[in-house]
Amino acid sequence: MLTRTFLFMALLIALIPLNSAYSASPDRYSDFFSPLSRRADSLKNPLNPPKVTLGKMLFFDPRLSRSGVISCNTCHALSTGGVDNMPFSIGHGWQAGGRNSPTVFNAAILGSQFWDGRAADVEEQAGGPILNPIEMASTEELAVETIKSIPGYVSLFKKAYVNDRDPVSFENITKAIAAFERTLLTPSRFDRYLSGKKGGLRSDEIKGLDLFVSKGCAQCHNGMGIGGGSLQKFNYGSDEGRFNITGNENDRKVFRVPSLRNVERTYPYFHDGSVWNLDQAVKIMGRKQLGTELSDEETGLIVKFLRSLTATRLTIKLPVLPPSSATTPRPDPHWSPEPIENSPVETPTESETTSEPAAEQQQIPSM
Amino acid sequence: MLTRTFLFMALLIALIPLNSAYSASPDRYSDFFSPLSRRADSLKNPLNPPKVTLGKMLFFDPRLSRSGVISCNTCHALSTGGVDNMPFSIGHGWQAGGRNSPTVFNAAILGSQFWDGRAADVEEQAGGPILNPIEMASTEELAVETIKSIPGYVSLFKKAYVNDRDPVSFENITKAIAAFERTLLTPSRFDRYLSGKKGGLRSDEIKGLDLFVSKGCAQCHNGMGIGGGSLQKFNYGSDEGRFNITGNENDRKVFRVPSLRNVERTYPYFHDGSVWNLDQAVKIMGRKQLGTELSDEETGLIVKFLRSLTATRLTIKLPVLPPSSATTPRPDPHWSPEPIENSPVETPTESETTSEPAAEQQQIPSM
Structure with a gap:
């Protein structure tokens, strides 16, 4: 299938009269790219305004993490291209993740989710970080208990899921977040x-x-996402990619092709966040994936094109989150799955957390 | 001075005809409270639109922290009443602060900043968390180097500080943040x-x-901030308060009176964040500060009044932050002031951070 796509694309490239580039109409690239739709609809998660509103609130809500500190927006920050601009995100107990956080912008239109494509869509993806012990470190039960304890959320869930008898479920939490992401x-x-x-x-x-297409970049970085539609081998770094999930030899070093929308803002690059400079990333891709040494001039022009993929306008109003109630589980930043010697997460005793403020042990007072 | 204010307030209370409360005009409380102004101006930091825009971006920018993870908004989150709803905030290396983070909303109108009143205004306060090793853990030099490396910021600083030869200074960074806070x-x-x-x-x-005034709460929680205008003794917990700063015996257990605006959303309460329930906090204040056992009914009515202090409308657009450049200092989440055995911050080796993604050591992959 991949080979057939490749041949089809190669044929298309051969047919493009490159010398007529500047006067040519954009139509000649209509087999490669298509303009972005207004939103990404889903039959299994139909959008409605209360669900999107709710999902936005949940996206910003650190109470979905066990610590009370980390929200979806912590690593997929909407102020900075939908990423945190860190090689690996910092999660529960200041633990670092193992792969670079992909942008949430336009994630909903991609063919799969996560670097190894192990989730089919944003609905499947949204629960992952909430449950991951090194990210938000929560559980389905704790997340549901938390949301059910917040009256402002309960009424919104009823509006978003009118036909559900028990609207506050982990599935509906992830669906609401995904619904927001679809916008x-x-x-x-x-x-x-x-x-x-x-x-x-x-x-x-x-x-x-023109260079992006003629050099072959658009063989994989195509479609509405300008990437994100296929899985490809990328022999770079020590990460085995999709092989870690499937155990299939053909999946060794296979990763989902990232979307290049907003790529100017989604540094550092690659699954290991090892490259900070977009020019350098483009040259590595030319060498590794296309067997081509791109000149500085070619690279510069391709990067100019890539910068045109940055969002032109972006207006997101910060949601006001509903307050907790007396029954809301308290934030637990010092939770650790099991006590480990020399653990990076210290579990203080009760007296340490309540009776003896750490300020007295610090030279510089806080707050 | 405090005693004179107290006597004046006590006299006022005595003069209020309490039985005419429900029909009475709000004028009778005009000596206690005044409506909020539209913004808090400052002669030493005059507001202008580019400065406020810039300050908002800086407020949300985690690049002001050494880790690249923590922004002003992390602990003073504008989605949740200007606080993080944690007893103590989590800072660099997952270290906990020593006092509860006060709300940034309406902070600019208060008589002093921090729980011990050690900063005169938001201009003096804004730099504190940036430089505190357990909070954002940066330095003046690093913050300036970072901002100067970001072209989008440099042009905004020129617009915000037209008369400055070298507009990107640490002082101007803090002034811009403070200017935003003044709005x-x-x-x-x-x-x-x-x-x-x-x-x-x-x-x-x-x-x-009426109860809030007649019971004496308004002796300290008064003015435009409904608190925040004076420092008072509060013998609660082990924190010595302002004494830690001045060494003056009269300052033992002395804290700035917090503003009660948005108090419904700024739980947990007190300098040590030890009380989660507003009813309970009101009762403790009655007992400790006024020598009064408030009944459940009285407490409930006071809490109803306090909930009326919550912001009615709050529309804050998320800023889009300018991207870093090749010279921007990279985030350094594993920085530690000095290596300590059993430190909660682990400093991984180069190979751990770049060549061997932690995902391989984890059962549940991330991203």
Whole structure:
């Protein structure tokens, strides 16, 4: 299947009259790319306004983490391209994750989720970080108990899931978050270009686009996501990728192709977040994936095109979260799955957390 | 001075005809409270739109922390009443602070900053958490180097500080953050009541207000902040308060009176964040500060009044932060001031952070 796609793309590339690039209409790339839709609908998770509102609140709510500190937005920060710009995100107990956090922007339109594509869609993905002990470190039971204890959430769940007898379930929590994520689509100037509208690409960016296609980048980075549609081998670093999930030899070093939308803002790059510079990332991709040494000039033009994929406007109102109640489980930042000697997470005794403020042990007072 | 204020307030209380409470005009409380102003101006830090815009971006920017993880908004979260709802905030390396994080909402109108009043205003306060090794763990030099490396910030600083030759300074960083904080004022239904407008207090809330004044709460919780105007002794917990700063015996257990605006959302309460329930906090204050055992009914009415101090509307647009450049210092979450045995912050070796993703050591993969 991948081979067939490759041949089809190679044929298309061969047919493109490259010398007519600057006057050519964007139509000639319509087999590679399509403009972003307004939102990503889902039959299994139909969107409605209360569900999206609810999902936005949950996305920003650190009470979905056991510590009370980490929300979806901590690692997928909507102020910074939907990522945290860290090589590996910092989670519960200051533990570092094992792969670079992908952007949440436009994630809903991609063919699969996570670097190894192990989740089919954002609905499947959304629960992962909540339950991961090194990320938000919660459980399905704790998350549901927490949300059920917050009256403002209970009434919103009833509105979002009118036909459910017990609307506050872990599945409905993840569906609401996913519903919000399905609205996080970020049109760019490239979409204006593809739609033939004014304010599209400038001439250097069109040169970059032409190189992006002619050099072969668009073999994988294509579609509405400009990536995200397929899994490909990327022999880079020590991570075995999808092989860790399937145990299938063909999946060794196989990763989901990332979307390049907002790539200017989603540094550092690759599954291990090892490359900070977009020019360098492009050159590595040329060498590793296409067997091509891209010149500085070619790289610069491709990067100019890539910068046109940045969201043009982005207006997100910060939600106001409903307050906890007397029955809401308290934040537990010092929770640890099992006491380990020399553990990075210290579990203080009750007296340490309540009676003896740490300020007295600190030279510089806080707050 | 405090004694004179006390006598003046006591005299005022004696003069209030309590039995006429429900029909009485809000004017009779005009000596205690005043409606919130639209913003808190400052001669030493005059507000202008680019400075406020810049300050908002800096407030949300985790690059002001050494780890790249913690922003002002981490502990003073604008989605949750300007606090993090933790007893003690979690800072660099998952270290816990020593005092409960006060709300940033309406902080600018208060007479002093921090629980011990050691900063005069938000300008003096704003740099504290950035430099505190257990909070954002940065330095003045690192913060300035970081901001100077981000072109989007440099141009905004030039606009915000037109007369400065070198506009990106640590002082101007803190002034911009403070300028944003000076706009974070949250009018409530109580302000409508004080202004004689419709949509003010309901009858039970007015009963609660009457009790709040007649029982003596308003002796300290008064003014535009409904608190925040004075320092008072509060013999609660082991924290010595202002004494730790001045060494003056008169300052033992002395704390700044907190503002009660948005108190419904700023749990857990007191400098040590030891009380989660607002009813309980009110009863403790009655007992400790006023020598009064408040009945459940009285407490309930006072709490109803306190809930009227919650912001009625709050619309904050999430800022889009300018991307880093090649010269921006990289996030350093594993930085530690000095290696300590059994330290809660582990400092991994280079190979651990780059070549061997932690996912391989984890049963549950991340991202």
